[in-house]
Each structure stands twice: as C-alpha cells, then as structure tokens.
Amino acid sequence: xxxxxxxxxxxxxxxxxxxxxxxxxxxxxxxxxxxxxxxxxxxxxxxxxxxxxxxxxxxxxxxxxxxxxxxxxxxxxxxxxxxxxxxxxxxxxxxxxxxxxxxxxxxxxxxxxxxxxxxxxxxxxxxxxxxxxxxxxxxxxxxxxxxxxxxxxxxxxxxxxxxxxxxxxxxxxxxxxxxxxxxxxxxxxxxxxxxxxxxxx
Numbered sequence: 681x682x683x684x685x686x687x688x689x690x691x692x693x694x695x696x697x698x699x700x701x702x703x704x705x706x707x708x709x710x711x712x713x714x715x716x717x718x719x720x721x722x723x724x725x726x727x728x729x730x731x732x733x734x735x736x737x738x739x740x741x742x743x744x745x746x747x748x749x750x751x752x753x754x755x756x757x758x759x760x761x762x763x764x765x766x767x768x769x770x771x772x773x774x775x776x777x778x779x780x781x782x783x784x785x786x787x788x789x790x791x792x793x794x795x796x797x798x799x800x801x802x803x804x805x806x807x808x809x810x811x812x813x814x815x816x817x818x819x820x821x822x823x824x825x826x827x828x829x830x831x832x833x834x835x836x837x838x839x840x841x842x843x844x845x846x847x848x849x850x851x852x853x854x855x856x857x858x859x860x861x862x863x864x865x866x867x868x869x870x871x872x873x874x875x876x877x878x879x880x881x
Contacts, residue, residue, distance in 0.1 A: 704779040711766060711786050718790070718797060719763050725800055726756040737811070745810055752803045759800055762793035794833055802826035 698706070729752055732738055741749065766786035773782050806822035 704783055707783045722759050726760055729753050729756055748807050755796055756800050759793055759796040762789050765789045798829040
C-alpha cells in the first residue's frame with residue numbers, strides 16, 4: 681500500500697518557510713476568501729426568501745408549503761449567523777494574541793455553516809419545485825441535489841484529506857551571525873568594509 685502523498689503546498693523543499701505567526705496569518709486570509717464565497721451565496725438565498733411573502737402567489741401556498749418556507753427562513757438566518765460569526769470573533773479577539781484560537785474556531789463555524797447552507801439550498805429547490813410541479817418531483821429533485829452537495833462538499837474532501845498527510849511546516853533556518861566586516865553568506869570579508877590597500881600602513 682502506497683504511503684499517503686503529502687500536500688503539494690507542504691512538501692519539504694517547496695520553498696515555503698513560515699514562522700507560526702506567518703502561517704496563522706495565511707490561514708486566516710484563506711478563511712476570509714472562503715467566507716466571501718459562502719456569504720455571497722447565503723445572502724442571495726436569504727434575500728430571495730425575504731421577498732417571497734410580498735409576491736402575489738404567496739397567498740396561494742398551502743399550509744405545508746408555508747411551513748417549509750418559514751423553516752427555510754429560519755435556517756437561512758442561522759446560516760448567515762454562522763458564516764458571519766468568524767468576523768465577530770476577529771473583532772472581539774483583535775490584538776489579544778489569540779490568532780490560533782481565532783483560526784480554529786472560525787474553521788469549526790464554517791464547517792457547521794456549510795452543513796446548514798447545503799440544507800438551505802436543497803430546501804429552496806424543494807419549495808420552488810413543490811409550487812411549480814408536484815410534491816414527489818420536488819422531493820426527488822431536492823433529495824438528489826442534497827446528495828450531490830453532501831458528496832461534493834463533505835464526502836470527497838474527507839476522502840482526499842485521508843489520502844494526504846499533513847507535513848509539519850519547515851522551520852526557518854537561523855541566519856549565521858557574522859562578525860563586523862564579514863559577509864554572512866560567503867564567510868569572507870565584505871569588500872565594502874574591508875580596508876583597501878591604500879589605507880594599510
């Protein structure tokens with residue numbers, strides 16, 4: 681059985697040398713990029729759900745459809761809160777030396793938020809198809825979409841994570857301290873500071 685392949689961005693010799701603080705800063709920046717994508721999606725869905733009661737056909741919804749709608753509205757609001765929570769954490773933990781805690785908790789909140797987001801996306805499709813077509817068709821389409829989201833967002837990343845092993849970041853090699861007038865790289869007198877022949881004697 682082949683050994684797990686280390687991630688490309690963490691393989692030894694890739695040129696990346698980071699201090700713990702630099703690594704945490706990079707992790708936080710990556711989380712912010714992911715938050716921008718997910719927040720845009722949930723904002724669109726929440727905005728759509730908030731406008732539904734003001735449509736003329738809202739009065740035609742059945743009691744079941746209205747319950748589905750209200751449930752989705754609550755779930756969308758919870759999802760929005762989960763995906764905005766890392767920003768609030770950053771504000772409260774700002775300048776407290778807790779970047780490691782911030783990155784860890786933001787990662788957990790995003791994982792939970794993605795679960796809720798998958799449910800909301802599938803639920804919105806369920807509601808729309810239930811209004812336009814029939815309940816069996818709506819359940820089939822929404823169930824298939826939910827299965828696809830679970831496979832793409834959770835199952836496949838989990839499989840890939842197990843196939844790769846995390847390599848500890850390579851420490852930064854300490855730079856040699858050279859005496860005055862000597863080059864730290866060549867271990868020779870620095871020409872810029874070495875006395876010239878004209879000044880000798």
